[in-house]
Amino acid sequence: MDSRxxxxxxxxxxxxFAGGYCAVALGYPPDGRMVPLTIGLVALALGLVHFGGNxxxxxxxxxxxxxxxxxxxERSEIVAALWAAGLLAGIFLIGALAxxxxxFLFYFGLRGRRWLLGLVSAVVMTLVTWxxxxxxxxxxxxxxxxTRWVLNLF
Amino acid sequence: xxxxxxSGGALLLSLESxxxxxxxxxxxxxxxxxxxxxxxxxxxxxxxxxxxxxVKSGLILMLAAEGGIYFSGSITSILLNTPGTPExxxxxxxxxxxxxxxxxxxxxxxxxxxxxxGGWVGFVLLLAVIPAMIPLxxxxxxxxxxxxxxxxxMLIGQLRAGSLTKGILSGLLGxxxxxxxxxxxxxxxxxxxxxxxxxxxxxxxAVALGxxxxxxxxxxxxxxxxxxxxxAVENAASFFAKLPPGARVIDGVYDVxxxxxxxxxxxxxxxxxxxxxxxxxxxxxxxxxxxxxxxxRHPDRFGTGIxxxxxxxxxxxxxxxxxxxxxxxxLGVPGSAGMAVVLSGLTILGVAPGPTMLSEHLNxxxxxxxxxxxxxxxxxxxxxxxxPVLARALRVPPYIIVPFIFALCFLGAAASAYxxxxxxxxxxxxxxxxxxxxxxxxxxATMIGFVLGPVVEKNLYLAINLQGMSALTRPLTDFFxxxxxxxxxxxxxxxxxxxxxxxxEASLKSRLE
Numbered sequence: 001m002d003s004r005x006x007x008x009x010x011x012x013x014x015x016x017f018a019g020g021y022c023a024v025a026l027g028y029p030p031d032g033r034m035v036p037l038t039i040g041l042v043a044l045a046l047g048l049v050h051f052g053g054n055x056x057x058x059x060x061x062x063x064x065x066x067x068x069x070x071x072x073x074e075r076s077e078i079v080a081a082l083w084a085a086g087l088l089a090g091i092f093l094i095g096a097l098a099x100x101x102x103x104f105l106f107y108f109g110l111r112g113r114r115w116l117l118g119l120v121s122a123v124v125m126t127l128v129t130w131x132x133x134x135x136x137x138x139x140x141x142x143x144x145x146x147t148r149w150v151l152n153l154f
Numbered sequence: 155x156x157x158x159x160x161s162g163g164a165l166l167l168s169l170e171s172x173x174x175x176x177x178x179x180x181x182x183x184x185x186x187x188x189x190x191x192x193x194x195x196x197x198x199x200x201x202x203x204x205x206x207x208x209v210k211s212g213l214i215l216m217l218a219a220e221g222g223i224y225f226s227g228s229i230t231s232i233l234l235n236t237p238g239t240p241e242x243x244x245x246x247x248x249x250x251x252x253x254x255x256x257x258x259x260x261x262x263x264x265x266x267x268x269x270x271x272g273g274w275v276g277f278v279l280l281l282a283v284i285p286a287m288i289p290l291x292x293x294x295x296x297x298x299x300x301x302x303x304x305x306x307x308m309l310i311g312q313l314r315a316g317s318l319t320k321g322i323l324s325g326l327l328g329x330x331x332x333x334x335x336x337x338x339x340x341x342x343x344x345x346x347x348x349x350x351x352x353x354x355x356x357x358x359x360a361v362a363l364g365x366x367x368x369x370x371x372x373x374x375x376x377x378x379x380x381x382x383x384x385x386a387v388e389n390a391a392s393f394f395a396k397l398p399p400g401a402r403v404i405d406g407v408y409d410v411x412x413x414x415x416x417x418x419x420x421x422x423x424x425x426x427x428x429x430x431x432x433x434x435x436x437x438x439x440x441x442x443x444x445x446x447x448x449x450x451r452h453p454d455r456f457g458t459g460i461x462x463x464x465x466x467x468x469x470x471x472x473x474x475x476x477x478x479x480x481x482x483x484x485l486g487v488p489g490s491a492g493m494a495v496v497l498s499g500l501t502i503l504g505v506a507p508g509p510t511m512l513s514e515h516l517n518x519x520x521x522x523x524x525x526x527x528x529x530x531x532x533x534x535x536x537x538x539x540x541x542p543v544l545a546r547a548l549r550v551p552p553y554i555i556v557p558f559i560f561a562l563c564f565l566g567a568a569a570s571a572y573x574x575x576x577x578x579x580x581x582x583x584x585x586x587x588x589x590x591x592x593x594x595x596x597x598x599a600t601m602i603g604f605v606l607g608p609v610v611e612k613n614l615y616l617a618i619n620l621q622g623m624s625a626l627t628r629p630l631t632d633f634f635x636x637x638x639x640x641x642x643x644x645x646x647x648x649x650x651x652x653x654x655x656x657x658x659e660a661s662l663k664s665r666l667e
Contacts, residue, residue: 084368
């Protein structure tokens with residue numbers, strides 16, 4: 001997607017977000033909605049002006065700046081976000097300890113063929129997660145939906 | 155006041171405080187030397203560890219980390235032509251030139267001493283300004299705070315964003331998400347959609363980790379190597395080997411003392427610019443470099459590897475940190491993105507942003523000021539000792555850091571709220587922060603909006619209910635409103651300014667003819 005089209009989509013998303021925000025805020029008692037509604041309405045009004053910059057050339061320097069077109073998002077940046085999403089999904093599906101172990105092993109194994117580094121990092125980070133976060137900070141580490149389901153089977 | 159100052163200094167004499175200074179400074183040095191990881195990322199990563207700490211320890215840890223970053227950021231600028239932090243970019247001009255001329259140790263000596271002394275100029279000013287701020291903040295009424303908070307969000311937005319509306323929209327996003335959760339006025343739940351984990355709103359640490367650390371890692375993942383010339387690393391790492399007179403660290407120290415007026419000038423400038431919300435560290439260092447060049451007797455030699463070219467930006471950078479602490483602690487208005495995260499940290503530590511910080515936590519704030527002074531010296535000394543190691547550390551490809559930051563962001567955010575829902579929040583804000591940076595919005599303004607959201611709400615409520623229409627006649631409120639209107643109108647005046655300039659040039663030309 002080219003940058004102009006992407007910005008157009010972002011502007012539309014903003015309008016939907018600000019509109020939805022105002023609609024939800026209207027459901028609260030007067031004292032509770034006063035500030036969020038004010039901010040939401042300002043956001044909606046400014047969002048409309050900003051959106052107008054897509055069509056009105058005079059507005060564009062104020063709304064989208066006079067910089068050159070933004071470079072498209074690189075594939076590597078999307079891959080990075082997918083790695084992060086994968087780790088998070090793993091935490092909820094197979095549990096924090098297993099997800100962190102597998103994440104480090106496969107990240108280094110697949111990213112740079114560094115399986116040994118992956119194994120060492122996986123062991124160290126799993127121990128850190130269990131020792132520092134699980135035991136010392138007493139964070140309730142997720143067991144994982146799949147793990148719990150498998151455990152229930154037996 | 156002297157009592158509070160002494161008590162603040164005494165707070166640093168405990169083992170816990172010394173440990174915090176050491177840990178913070180070391181973390182700052184390591185992160186500062188790693189291009190891609192700046193002060194904001196480090197401070198965001200520290201936020202989850204603040205839970206349960208005392209105000210004193212938390213503030214010392216954050217300010218020591220911030221203080222440790224700057225010199226090590228310059229090490230890579232000087233040795234490898236690669237600024238470790240954006241603030242160290244101006245040091246490249248003369249620092250790397252000196253390295254090419256075979257005097258890297260001298261350049262590092264200049265940088266270390268200038269950073270320390272500049273930090274001390276800022277530290278002394280900070281000690282002088284804090285007592286003066288106390289009577290000043292008593293002049294502020296709710297409407298003044300409200301307008302000041304909005305102005306701060308707008309100023310930071312304009313610094314980082316690609317356009318006027320993008321800056322303001324970024325700040326508005328922060329304000330909007332800050333109202334998720336329990337409403338302190340009516341006691342109702344807002345925008346939490348019956349999700350239990352959101353009853354207390356979005357966790358500050360999770361928002362900061364997402365907007366800054368996570369978003370930065372998405373960008374860093376694709377980078378293979380920061381240093382393209384491995385030979386430069388070898389040369390830099392062996393810079394201690396041969397040190398003829400004129401190329402030693404001590405020669406650099408003498409250089410700085412010989413140019414003490416420039417240190418003072420840059421330190422004062424850095425502190426002043428730091429106190430203005432919205433002026434970033436990079437702008438401060440380049441401005442300091444530019445002024446030093448303009449006021450120099452030999453401006454043509456700047457960029458050829460002269461001490462003044464390193465002293466000017468280095469003395470300003472640490473002083474700026476002291477300066478940006480002034481509006482943060484006195485008014486609850488962060489002067490920079492880093493200070494927005496420090497303010498988030500203070501909120502985690504149970505300190506409400508605003509005037510009560512100075513009245514209720516004066517000793518801790520003085521301890522923080524002393525920390526900046528100590529960290530600027532400690533960061534320079536440790537940085538000098540570790541310079542060869544830090545230069546070699548740059549060989550590590552950035553993508554190796556990425557999974558560790560991912561895991562620590564998720565675990566840290568979960569530990570902050572004792573809920574893994576916050577890990578989802580981190581990822582969500584990570585994607586938002588990345589898109590914002592990519593399309594020239596301002597994540598810093600969003601963070602400041604998020605932190606100041608409750609301040610805006612409380613003061614708007616109080617202004618309407620206590621002051622009413624009389625708020626419009628308050629001189630401070632009017633002043634802040636005027637500045638805001640000028641900011642909005644400034645881009646609209648651009649064609650007029652251009653027309654005036656053309657007319658002036660034409661009349662000058664006709665007069666000359």
